[in-house]
Amino acid sequence: MHPPEHKLSSGLAIEELPLPDVVVIPVSQHLGAPAKVLVNRGDQVKIGQLIAQSEGFVSTNIHSSVSGKVLKVDQFLDSSGYKKMAVQIQVEGEVWEENIDRTDDLVRNTVLKSEAIRKKILEAGIVGLGGATFPSHVKLMVPKGKTAEYVIINGVECEPYLTADHALMIERTEEVFAGIQVLMKGLGVDKAIVGIENNKPDAIQKMKQIAQGSQMQVQVQGLKVKYPQGGEKQLVQALLKREVPSGGLPIDVGVVVFNVGTALAAYEAVNKNRPLIDRVVTVTGKSLKKPSNFLVRIGTPVSYLVEKAGGLPGDTAKVVNGGPMMGKALSTLDVPVVKGSSGILLISEDEARRKELLPCIRCTKCVTVCPMGLEPYLMMTLSERSLFERMEGEKVMDCIECGSCSYTCPSSRPLLDYIRLGKAQVGKIMRARKAV
Amino acid sequence: MNKFIVSPSPHAYTDQSVSKLMYGVIISLLPALAVSVWFFGIGMIVVSAVSVASCILFEYLIQRYIMKVKPTHLDGSAVLTGLLLAFCLPSNLPFWIVMIGALAAVGIGKMTFGGLGNNIFNPALVGRVFLFISFPVAMTAWPEVGQWMKYTDAVTGATPLGMMKEGLAFNTVGEIMPELPSFLHLLTGKMMGSSGEVSALALLAGMLFMMYRKIISWHIPISILLTVFVFTGALWLANPDRFADPLFHLLSGGLMLGAIYMATDYVTSPMTGKGMIIYGVGIGVVTVLIRTFGAYPEGVQFAILIFNGFTPLINKFVKPKRFGKEVNRG
Numbered sequence: 222m223h224p225p226e227h228k229l230s231s232g233l234a235i236e237e238l239p240l241p242d243v244v245v246i247p248v249s250q251h252l253g254a255p256a257k258v259l260v261n262r263g264d265q266v267k268i269g270q271l272i273a274q275s276e277g278f279v280s281t282n283i284h285s286s287v288s289g290k291v292l293k294v295d296q297f298l299d300s301s302g303y304k305k306m307a308v309q310i311q312v313e314g315e316v317w318e319e320n321i322d323r324t325d326d327l328v329r330n331t332v333l334k335s336e337a338i339r340k341k342i343l344e345a346g347i348v349g350l351g352g353a354t355f356p357s358h359v360k361l362m363v364p365k366g367k368t369a370e371y372v373i374i375n376g377v378e379c380e381p382y383l384t385a386d387h388a389l390m391i392e393r394t395e396e397v398f399a400g401i402q403v404l405m406k407g408l409g410v411d412k413a414i415v416g417i418e419n420n421k422p423d424a425i426q427k428m429k430q431i432a433q434g435s436q437m438q439v440q441v442q443g444l445k446v447k448y449p450q451g452g453e454k455q456l457v458q459a460l461l462k463r464e465v466p467s468g469g470l471p472i473d474v475g476v477v478v479f480n481v482g483t484a485l486a487a488y489e490a491v492n493k494n495r496p497l498i499d500r501v502v503t504v505t506g507k508s509l510k511k512p513s514n515f516l517v518r519i520g521t522p523v524s525y526l527v528e529k530a531g532g533l534p535g536d537t538a539k540v541v542n543g544g545p546m547m548g549k550a551l552s553t554l555d556v557p558v559v560k561g562s563s564g565i566l567l568i569s570e571d572e573a574r575r576k577e578l579l580p581c582i583r584c585t586k587c588v589t590v591c592p593m594g595l596e597p598y599l600m601m602t603l604s605e606r607s608l609f610e611r612m613e614g615e616k617v618m619d620c621i622e623c624g625s626c627s628y629t630c631p632s633s634r635p636l637l638d639y640i641r642l643g644k645a646q647v648g649k650i651m652r653a654r655k656a657v
Numbered sequence: 658m659n660k661f662i663v664s665p666s667p668h669a670y671t672d673q674s675v676s677k678l679m680y681g682v683i684i685s686l687l688p689a690l691a692v693s694v695w696f697f698g699i700g701m702i703v704v705s706a707v708s709v710a711s712c713i714l715f716e717y718l719i720q721r722y723i724m725k726v727k728p729t730h731l732d733g734s735a736v737l738t739g740l741l742l743a744f745c746l747p748s749n750l751p752f753w754i755v756m757i758g759a760l761a762a763v764g765i766g767k768m769t770f771g772g773l774g775n776n777i778f779n780p781a782l783v784g785r786v787f788l789f790i791s792f793p794v795a796m797t798a799w800p801e802v803g804q805w806m807k808y809t810d811a812v813t814g815a816t817p818l819g820m821m822k823e824g825l826a827f828n829t830v831g832e833i834m835p836e837l838p839s840f841l842h843l844l845t846g847k848m849m850g851s852s853g854e855v856s857a858l859a860l861l862a863g864m865l866f867m868m869y870r871k872i873i874s875w876h877i878p879i880s881i882l883l884t885v886f887v888f889t890g891a892l893w894l895a896n897p898d899r900f901a902d903p904l905f906h907l908l909s910g911g912l913m914l915g916a917i918y919m920a921t922d923y924v925t926s927p928m929t930g931k932g933m934i935i936y937g938v939g940i941g942v943v944t945v946l947i948r949t950f951g952a953y954p955e956g957v958q959f960a961i962l963i964f965n966g967f968t969p970l971i972n973k974f975v976k977p978k979r980f981g982k983e984v985n986r987g
Contacts, residue, residue: 224669302663381669454980467981539662545669552663566668573662579675579732580774584923585874586673594979596928616979624667631673632774638665 222448222590222625224546226420229505229512230384235392237516238529240312244287244520246272247299247307250559251348252355253279260308264291269318269496272308275343281356282346286498286518289313300523300542300549300556307557310520321495327395328492331403335361338407338491345490346497346560350482351375351386351451352543354561357487360477361407369408370475373460374401374484376417376424377444377451380544383564385501386481388514390417390424394431397481400488402437404479407487413439414460415481418446448546449623453478455592467619482563502526502558506567508534517558523565524554538573541566546624579632587626587636593619597626597636604639609646617643618651675773678923679733681872685863686740686918692846692856693748698805700748701852707752709739711759719768726772734773738762741781741918744853745911745958746788749800749811754792761787778965779922782958789958799849816850817843818910821901822954829898834905843908854914857907864917873921876933881916882907884941892949900949912944915957925965932968932975939964 249255256273266272266285273283289312296304317323333341343358363369374397378386390397401413415432417425428441444450444459454465456478463474471478479487482500489495498519505512510531517526523540527533533554541548542556543563587597595616603612617640626636693701717730742762746755762784770776789796797819800811815823817837824833838848846856854860867873885906892900906912920926920940927936940960947956 224671458980464981467979469981537661539664539668541666541668543666546667548666548668550661550663550665550668552661568668573668575664576670576674580772582675582678582774582923583926583928584678585928588928588977589874591977592980594977596977598928619980622666628667628669629671629673631671631675631678633670633674635665637667641665 222629223446224381224448224628226446227381227507228384228387228420229382229507229509230503230514231387232423233384233388233512233514235388235501235514235516238518238521238526240287240315240518241521241525243292243309243311244518245297245307245309245522245557246283246286246520247297247305247557247559248273248283249305250283250354250519250561251281252353253277253281255306256280256283258294258306258308260291260294262291262294265289266291266310267316267318269321269498271496279356279359281348281358282344282496284346284496284498285310286520287312288316298553298556300551300559300562302549302552322493323495327399329399329402331399331406331491333406333491335407335409338403341491342407342487345486345495347483347486347490348497348560349480350486350500350560350563351480352547352561352563357479357483360479361404363408363472367472368475369410369472369477370412371461371477372401372405372408372410372413373456373471373476373478374413374415374481375451375453375456375478376415376421376428376481377456378421379418379446379448379451380546380548380564382505382566383503383544384505385503385514385563387421387424389481389485389501390421391427393485394427396488397484398431398435398437398439399492400484400486401439403487403491404484405437408477411438413437415439415441416444416450416456416460417441418450419443420446449592449621449625452592452621452623454621467616497560500558500560500562502562503564504530505564506534506537506569508536508569509567510534519560520557522554523551523556523558526558526565527554527567534567534569536569537567538570539568541568546628547622575635576633578634581632581634584631586629586631590625590629592623592625593621595620597640598634600643601634601636601639604643607646609643609650612643613647613650617647620644676733678872679737681870682737682867682918683733683740685866685872686744686853688862689744689853689856689859690740692859693744693852696802696846696855697748697800697852698807700800700804700808700811703752703808704746704748704750704755704852705740705743707755708743708746708759709736711756712736712739712742712763715760715763716768719764720772724768724772729773732773735763738767738780738784742784744914744918745781745785745851747796747799748852749798749807749809749813750795751809754788754795757791758784758788774924776924777969778962779919779925782919782962786958786962799851801849802847814849816910816954817848817905818948818954821905825899830901831898837905840904840908843905848909850909851911851914854911857913860913860917874930874933876930877921877926877937878916880934880937881920881941881944882912884938885912885945888942888945889949892945906945906948910948910955911957915944915961916940919958920961920964925968927968927971927975929972929975929977932971935971935975936964936968939967
């Protein structure tokens with residue numbers, strides 16, 4: 222499938238935003254357990270200071286992205302739409318933690334061994350920056366009985382509108398490469414492939430150029446533009462012709478996948494001692510005055526980004542955190558940028574509303590576009606009738622929620638909504654079965 | 658404070674719609690319609706207009722007064738059913754018979770099942786077969802081409818397939834062939850037959866247009882045509898006196914219209930490429946069996962209706978290739 226790309230901010234330089242007055246840093250910006258808050262109201266914090274500590278295996282650290290005074294440790298609305306624990310900080314000056322290397326010097330080589338790299342990555346709070354926000358140190362631990370053979374770097378950015386990864390690959394190529402080396406060392410593999418779609422020829426060229434000059438075995442591979450190629454399983458298949466088994470992970474076929482942004486964050490964490498306190502966010506929309514790629518501190522309000530991109534257009538009816546295919550709609554601009562925020566997309570009234578729901582005419586388009594080989598039209602019928610056991614048999618849990626089916630339906634049927642409902646119910650059934 | 662719309666992803670949608678798809682098919686039928694008007698004149702115009710108007714009218718009336726739902730008579734599907742029904746009727750058919758056909762197509766074929774998307778059988782073919790059984794004489798009197806200003810008073814004759822069937826009772830294929838339209842006429846459509854089925858060339862152009870616009874995939878039409886070609890080819894090689902050559906079979910009768918437009922009806926055909934091929938091969942085989950061994954000269958309409966009935970079964974057993982093998986994880 223190939224939806225219109227609308228990469229409005231493509232080719233625009235990354236612009237570092239001035240600091241806002243106040244930031245709100247949620248302690249749960251990753252998949253897994255929320256981190257435990259270490260600071261109290263009134264405390265002074267520095268940039269890069271640990272303010273919440275990883276709790277459990279799948280969890281990670283959270284750092285202050287600014288220096289100043291803690292105003293509140295309380296429940297704040299975040300991009301999930303729920304109120305969650307967060308630390309609100311009044312920005313005062315720019316005081317950094319001393320051990321962070323803030324020079325522009327490129328540190329190519331990593332002296333650390335795999336164990337130490339993993340520890341550093343956990344300490345720095347690195348998570349998958351493609352949007353899934355899975356803690357990266359967990360991915361670096363290869364389960365017993367499996368071996369990692371390849372690191373795959375995801376530079377596909379198949380979501381329409383988003384250009385953050387594209388900008389990183391062009392502007393911070395060397396650092397991304399050093400980050401790839403860090404990840405390879407962390408996993409103890411000697412082969413890496415970078416997958417980039419052919420709609421970013423400048424990024425492919427730049428990455429190839431650096432790859433040739435480097436000692437590492439890193440291959441840069443251009444890919445046909447195709448949604449959802451940025452999905453882990455789809456990317457592994459496109460690059461290596463290996464199919465990740467149903468219910469499995471890329472490591473089952475000897476692969477670990479990281480986003481280009483994650484590679485950069487890994488570089489900064491391991492070679493520069495810099496925790497994850499900022500990220501590149503694409504702010505975009507057809508009516509927006511100044512679509513941009515901003516380098517933003519974590520915790521900055523979304524409203525501040527929109528203001529810096531020319532202000533909220535009058536016709537805005539929907540605000541999406543992420544891309545149009547898999548992003549989450551926000552109820553308000555008053556939520557912070559988090560580690561998983563790859564973009565802020567403003568959608569106008571005429572495109573925000575769903576069209577009238579019509580009967581399924583069995584045009585087969587949903588079946589044709591499903592990257593997992595499922596039958597969305599059937600799933601919807603089964604879900605409507607609460608036939609969840611049958612949905613399990615039809616492999617509903619394989620759905621990656623890419624949205625291709627709902628996108629392509631000429632009858633505007635909310636296929637993915639019903640599939641999600643089915644997944645939730647099947648999940649319940651499976652947990653109940655395990656408990657017995 | 659702004660109020661934003663909050664809904665689950667995706668937040669982008671295709672600009673394709675049911676109506677656009679239907680009108681896309683209708684546009685692809687225009688060349689065949691033009692050729693038929695050229696050959697059958699005013700009769701083609703009357704039959705098509707009456708058929709389309711009646712299908713729209715009956716859909717509206719049934720939805721408004723019997724089903725009591727919001728009428729969708731202008732979504733393109735009723736127009737398409739009307740046009741396809743007209744295409745498989747003789748162009749000299751009295752208008753009131755055409756109206757009965759339209760009522761059978763929309764009323765019995767589509768609305769009794771609940772309307773668009775729910776019918777098991779192709780509505781246009783239901784209408785045609787209903788008329789074929791109810792008015793066998795009127796439905797098998799085919800006007801000769803070139804009678805521009807004649808409608809029910811047109812001089813009639815037999816179709817090439819009919820002549821072949823009749824002729825084979827006493828003669829060999831070689832003796833019949835000179836009586837039949839030339840290969841070129843079979844291709845362009847200068848022959849007797851249902852009003853819209855005659856021009857293979859115009860129908861093939863419509864198929865390419867639909868494939869280009871991704872309205873249909875190749876699976877159904879190509880598998881039907883290929884099956885008919887191979888099956889009739891094998892028979893012809895085995896006994897060229899008894900069986901007509903495969904090209905004749907491909908270009909005569911309603912095969913092109915059926916393979917390209919009737920069998921590809923979304924609602925009544927399978928959901929996967931593999932399923933479509935099974936369906937297409939089945940239709941091809943049954944068509945040839947009826948044509949060569951059955952009582953009727955043409956069998957494509959029955960073959961399609963039979964396999965419409967198999968479609969739910971095919972969908973149940975033929976699944977798309979799932980991504981990733983299943984592994985046993987304790």
